Amino acid sequence: MLVLGIESSCDETGLALYETGxxxxxxxxxxxxxxxREYGGVVPELxxxxxxxxxxxxxxxxxxxxxxxxxxxDAIAYTAGPGLAGALLVGASVANGLAFxxxxxxxxxxxxxxxxxxxxxxDPPPAFPFVALLVSGGHTQLMRVDDVGEYTILGExxxxxxxxxxxxxxxxxxxxxxxxxxxxxxxxxxxxxAVTLPRPMRHSGDLDFSxxxxxxxxxxxVRAAERDGRLDDACRADIARGFVDAVxxxxxxxxxxxxxxxxxxxxxxxxxxxxxxxxxxxxxxxAAKRRFTVHYPDLALCTDNGAMIALAGALxxxxxxxxxxxxxxYGVSPR
Ligand code: KG4
Ligand code: ZN
Numbered sequence: 001m002l003v004l005g006i007e008s009s010c011d012e013t014g015l016a017l018y019e020t021g022x023x024x025x026x027x028x029x030x031x032x033x034x035x036x037r038e039y040g041g042v043v044p045e046l047x048x049x050x051x052x053x054x055x056x057x058x059x060x061x062x063x064x065x066x067x068x069x070x071x072x073x074d075a076i077a078y079t080a081g082p083g084l085a086g087a088l089l090v091g092a093s094v095a096n097g098l099a100f101x102x103x104x105x106x107x108x109x110x111x112x113x114x115x116x117x118x119x120x121x122x123d124p125p126p127a128f129p130f131v132a133l134l135v136s137g138g139h140t141q142l143m144r145v146d147d148v149g150e151y152t153i154l155g156e157x158x159x160x161x162x163x164x165x166x167x168x169x170x171x172x173x174x175x176x177x178x179x180x181x182x183x184x185x186x187x188x189x190x191x192x193x194a195v196t197l198p199r200p201m202r203h204s205g206d207l208d209f210s211x212x213x214x215x216x217x218x219x220x221x222v223r224a225a226e227r228d229g230r231l232d233d234a235c236r237a238d239i240a241r242g243f244v245d246a247v248x249x250x251x252x253x254x255x256x257x258x259x260x261x262x263x264x265x266x267x268x269x270x271x272x273x274x275x276x277x278x279x280x281x282x283x284x285x286x287a288a289k290r291r292f293t294v295h296y297p298d299l300a301l302c303t304d305n306g307a308m309i310a311l312a313g314a315l316x317x318x319x320x321x322x323x324x325x326x327x328x329x330y331g332v333s334p335r
Pocket of ligand 2: 137303
């Protein structure tokens with residue numbers, strides 16, 4: 001079955017073709033980062049308008065890459081939510097229009113389920129069950145994943161998401177949008193231990209997170225350095241390093257606790273912050289020491305993309321041919 005995936009929930013238009021039994025056939029993405037950069041964040045109306053411009057040309061790109069015509073598409077999956085309303089509407093309209101024209105089923109997909117299943121695009125894919133650390137701009141969750149559609153939330157952030165904390169820290173340090181990669185690059189130049197920030201909820205005894213206090217701690221450091229006239233590039237790098245080390249510590253420790261509490265030995269990392277090099281290095285070192293395996297999607301598939309939506313659509317449609325076209329609730333198996 002050849003499934004077209006369409007992602008348009010935020011600032012990336014992603015289209016992809018996934019074929020059951022063969023894997024990813026084609027994958028194309030247009031990022032709006034350059035367009036939103038001058039505003040310091042995503043402007044919803046501009047995002048929607050750009051999705052409209054990009055969606056159909058990207059469809060032609062993936063069809064050409066796979067060497068097939070529109071008629072070869074067996075089903076169309078699209079991100080139904082959560083996301084920016086206007087942006088989502090573009091993906092939904094394109095998906096439904098195509099499905100109507102081709103007389104094919106259309107499968108709504110929960111954006112987070114796309115991220116959660118994206119590591120399954122790796123070859124070989126991790127086997128079920130596993131613990132997933134889902135760290136994106138809007139969410140931070142630890143999930144137990146027993147099968148497609150069988151997800152249990154083990155813990156989540158009580159306030160800001162990890163990616164949001166990266167983006168806000170970037171602003172406080174005078175870095176551009178999106179903040180994650182910029183903070184990460186600056187932190188690489190900082191000295192370990194020069195600035196120590198709190199590890200929120202480290203000893204909370206549960207698997208929840210909190211990142212808003214960390215952002216305030218960064219603000220306090222920036223203000224103090226400003227006041228003392230020492231806020232230069234080296235000082236900013238030390239603060240970035242302190243911030244990244246604190247986030248990575250908490251994410252790594254809670255991931256290990258989640259594995260232990262569930263007696264599992266496989267950790268899957270997904271979402272934009274999963275692209276973070278410092279997080280990957282820490283988890284890889286911890287995995288070697290504590291004897292678990294850690295799986296990531298390709299770097300290009302950590303942030304938003306159509307491939308994860310096509311995959312989720314193919315998996316849901318194969319399991320629930322009837323319900324998959326109607327029900328996309330996250331963590332609720334439609335059986
Ligand atoms: O998964 P994603 O593309 O979109 C959402 O569903 O939210 O995640 C975007 C988030 C942003 O907050 C961005 O700053 C962060 O992921 N991010 C990173 C890195 N690349 C993207 N954070 C830390 N390090 C990175 N290398
Ligand atoms: Zn996302």
